[in-house]
Amino acid sequence: MLEKDGFEKKEFDDTADVYVINTCSVTDNADKECRQLVRRIQRRAPESMVVITGCYAQLKPKEISEIPGVDLVLGAAEKFNIGSHIRELVKGDSAKISSCDIEEVSGFNASYSLNDRTRTFLKVQDGCDYTCSFCTIPMARGKSRSDSIENVLRHAHDLATSGVKEIVLTGVNLGDFGKGPDGNKKNEEDFFDLVKALDKVEGIDRYRISSIEPNLLTNDIIEFVANSDKFMPHFHIPLQSGSNKILGLMRRRYKRELYADRVGLIKQLMPHCAIGVDVIVGFPGETEEEFKETFDFLHSLDVSYLHVFTYSERANTQALQITPVVPVNVRNDRNKSLRNLSYMKMQYFTAQHAGENRKVLFEGHEKEGMMEGYTDNYIRITTPFRQEWANQVIDWKI
Ligand code: SF4
Numbered sequence: 001m002l003e004k005d006g007f008e009k010k011e012f013d014d015t016a017d018v019y020v021i022n023t024c025s026v027t028d029n030a031d032k033e034c035r036q037l038v039r040r041i042q043r044r045a046p047e048s049m050v051v052i053t054g055c056y057a058q059l060k061p062k063e064i065s066e067i068p069g070v071d072l073v074l075g076a077a078e079k080f081n082i083g084s085h086i087r088e089l090v091k092g093d094s095a096k097i098s099s100c101d102i103e104e105v106s107g108f109n110a111s112y113s114l115n116d117r118t119r120t121f122l123k124v125q126d127g128c129d130y131t132c133s134f135c136t137i138p139m140a141r142g143k144s145r146s147d148s149i150e151n152v153l154r155h156a157h158d159l160a161t162s163g164v165k166e167i168v169l170t171g172v173n174l175g176d177f178g179k180g181p182d183g184n185k186k187n188e189e190d191f192f193d194l195v196k197a198l199d200k201v202e203g204i205d206r207y208r209i210s211s212i213e214p215n216l217l218t219n220d221i222i223e224f225v226a227n228s229d230k231f232m233p234h235f236h237i238p239l240q241s242g243s244n245k246i247l248g249l250m251r252r253r254y255k256r257e258l259y260a261d262r263v264g265l266i267k268q269l270m271p272h273c274a275i276g277v278d279v280i281v282g283f284p285g286e287t288e289e290e291f292k293e294t295f296d297f298l299h300s301l302d303v304s305y306l307h308v309f310t311y312s313e314r315a316n317t318q319a320l321q322i323t324p325v326v327p328v329n330v331r332n333d334r335n336k337s338l339r340n341l342s343y344m345k346m347q348y349f350t351a352q353h354a355g356e357n358r359k360v361l362f363e364g365h366e367k368e369g370m371m372e373g374y375t376d377n378y379i380r381i382t383t384p385f386r387q388e389w390a391n392q393v394i395d396w397k398i
Contacts, residue, residue: 005083023056030056055140065095075099105142125171133318143183160203175216226269238278242297243290274378282311282331284322304349306342364390
């Protein structure tokens with residue numbers, strides 16, 4: 001947006017007139033990291049403007065505005081007007097806050113990354129209407145709203161024209177796609193309709209679905225992906241816990257049996273499919289037995305890798321009321337156990353495919369003489385750089 005508005009992008013280590021820090025509320029240390037970055041900027045370029053935006057800026061605007069050196073804090077809606085805010089900015093003593101209550105945030109702003117033309121992340125949905133008890137995202141991003149299928153198709157065509165080969169569909173609660181910019185479901189579109197429509201776009205070779213709630217990943221979607229040449233055999237499905245009691249305390253909308261059914265159907269139709277799992281350890285009330293239930297459940301499931309998160313307290317969430325709290329050292333031990341399990345799962349999954357021929361999309365950048373790409377089922381391949389393979393899908397023996 002800023003480049004279109006006449007600004008020029010610099011590397012972070014160059015001196016710039018304006019620094020924009022996009023904060024995250026999922027990161028445990030958002031506050032500390034933000035302070036450190038502002039200090040670094042102040043040392044290097046004391047005359048520069050510092051703008052803070054992103055989820056943490058929406059959640060704690062006042063706290064952030066009090067960090068010495070910050071000039072402007074932009075909330076969830078105002079970040080989309082960043083260009084005009086920056087033009088009006090004067091270096092002064094106190095930071096300006098431009099943000100509103102999250103309930104008032106509406107409208108949908110599409111965006112996609114253009115760092116590497118090989119693969120782009122296309123945002124089709126924002127916000128979330130769920131109430132998971134550990135999560136601050138609905139407070140930072142507002143109600144669930146989406147783009148129209150017509151607009152998404154237009155973006156996909158534009159990306160195909162600019163040479164992009166792979167689109168990763170992203171959203172805060174992607175499977176909830178279909179609610180309009182005001183958060184109401186006024187049309188009949190849903191995520192399955194979007195998948196079917198994108199499958200027909202000429203020029204895009206590959207799609208991935210970034211992360212989808214298990215209760216929203218329908219059999220129709222799984223069956224369609226199994227028969228599609230363009231939707232890759234790769235799902236990322238948050239589980240969070242393998243204990244039904246903990247899932248209830250987390251206010252998740254499924255039980256472990258549903259999760260196992262989804263994984264079973266995927267592997268029955270696509271035995272080669274990669275499945276990634278998000279899991280939280282040390283949630284309040286998680287006993288040793290319940291952690292073991294999660295461990296054993298994941299051990300028994302035919303999944304390929306885990307993203308393990310250690311539970312940490314977040315202001316204004318319902319989970320703060322749940323007891324007993326799990327000691328931090330126990331949380332860390334549980335994290336380590338699941339990381340080991342993830343490593344073994346990944347090794348096993350990769351070894352299962354050794355010797356096979358699969359299609360690899362190679363990326364364009366050279367790093368120490370090497371290049372990287374991913375198979376359809378998300379195995380990372382590294383090989384000596386060859387320019388003619390950059391941004392191409394190559395038949396590859398693993
Ligand atoms: S589905 Fe739950 S965890 Fe995911 S963004 Fe919504 S509230 Fe947060």
